[in-house]
Amino acid sequence: xxxxxxxxxxxxxxxxxxxxxxxxxxxxxxxxxxxxxxxxxxxxxxxxxxxxxxxxxxxxxxxxxxxxxxxxxxxxxxxxxxxxxxxxxxxxxxxxxxxxxxxxxxxxxxxxxxxxxxxxxxxxxxxxxxxxxxxxxxxxxxxxxxxxxxxxxxxxxxxxxxxxxxxxxxxxxxxxxxxxxxxxxxxxxxxxxxxxxxxxxxxxxxxxxxxxxxxxxxxxxxxxxxxxxxxxxxx
Numbered sequence: 001x002x003x004x005x006x007x008x009x010x011x012x013x014x015x016x017x018x019x020x021x022x023x024x025x026x027x028x029x030x031x032x033x034x035x036x037x038x039x040x041x042x043x044x045x046x047x048x049x050x051x052x053x054x055x056x057x058x059x060x061x062x063x064x065x066x067x068x069x070x071x072x073x074x075x076x077x078x079x080x081x082x083x084x085x086x087x088x089x090x091x092x093x094x095x096x097x098x099x100x101x102x103x104x105x106x107x108x109x110x111x112x113x114x115x116x117x118x119x120x121x122x123x124x125x126x127x128x129x130x131x132x133x134x135x136x137x138x139x140x141x142x143x144x145x146x147x148x149x150x151x152x153x154x155x156x157x158x159x160x161x162x163x164x165x166x167x168x169x170x171x172x173x174x175x176x177x178x179x180x181x182x183x184x185x186x187x188x189x190x191x192x193x194x195x196x197x198x199x200x201x202x203x204x205x206x207x208x209x210x211x212x213x214x215x216x217x218x219x220x221x222x223x224x225x226x227x228x229x230x231x232x233x234x235x
Contacts (some may be wrong), residue, residue, distance in 0.1 A: 039142045040089050041065045047095060048082070048102045054144035061109040063102065063122075071158060073101050075108035077119055083108055091157050096141070096198065098148030103137035103144075104151075127173045134178055135185050147196050151182050154201040179207055187222070 048063040063082045071091060073084040082105040092098050111129060112119055122129045134155075138148040159175025172178070186193055198204055208215065 025171055042084065043095070043098065044084055044214050045101070047098050048106070051099060051106060051140050052102055053145045055140050057106070057110060059110050059113050063108050073105050075105040075112070076123055077108065077112040080109040080112055082106060087171065092154070096147040097154040099141050099144065099146040100137055100151040100154045103140040104133045105134040107136035107140065131178060131181055135180050138182060138185055138190070142190055147193055147198050148186050148190055149193050149196050149198040149204065152179055152186075152200055153198055154205045155179050155182065156203045176211060176214075180211055180218070181210070182216065184218055187218070
């Protein structure tokens with residue numbers, strides 16, 4: 001009898017805690033649901049599902065919006081869910097930037113489907129997989145019809161620039177390293193986008209100004225490489 005009472009008590013506690021998290025939206029129906037719930041949530045789900053479908057991603061990646069002022073989005077590597085916090089919306093200026101945020105986190109979740117060994121590797125070497133997710137995100141964006149330059153404009157607004165990023169002192173590479181790596185990837189694989197309207201935005205111009213030396217050095221190396229290829233007749 002005592003065991004039954006204890007079990008009932010546990011079930012009651014669990015039910016109460018779950019019920020406390022339910023939010024009832026008053027006066028909502030099929031015609032006004034998103035106006036009542038929030039257009040941000042509608043946009044996130046539409047863009048997220050578009051990315052998944054256009055890239056034919058054969059995995060489940062549930063996407064959630066959490067009403068917190070935190071300027072962040074993340075992928076839970078354990079259960080593959082993606083969460084974007086409402087504080088991020090203050091920094092997203094267009095669908096392309098939202099597509100980058102979601103594509104980056106979706107890329108993490110897809111990678112995490114590699115099993116327990118991959119899960120452990122991603123946790124042990126997070127910087128490597130952050131950079132990989134950035135580049136995979138650019139591919140996802142292009143295939144889904146979004147402007148990959150948004151990865152740079154968005155990253156320039158939110159990436160941190162710690163004094164150092166070695167070891168476990170910081171889980172992400174320096175923002176400047178991520179930005180220049182994405183620029184190089186776009187420059188080589190999707191150069192046509194480097195004339196897009198997003199390259200005339202303040203965020204992109206700030207990236208160009210702050211990373212001028214790195215950009216110039218990379219472009220010069222690319223030009224020399226092309227010249228050598230021309231001389232060898234490879235182009």
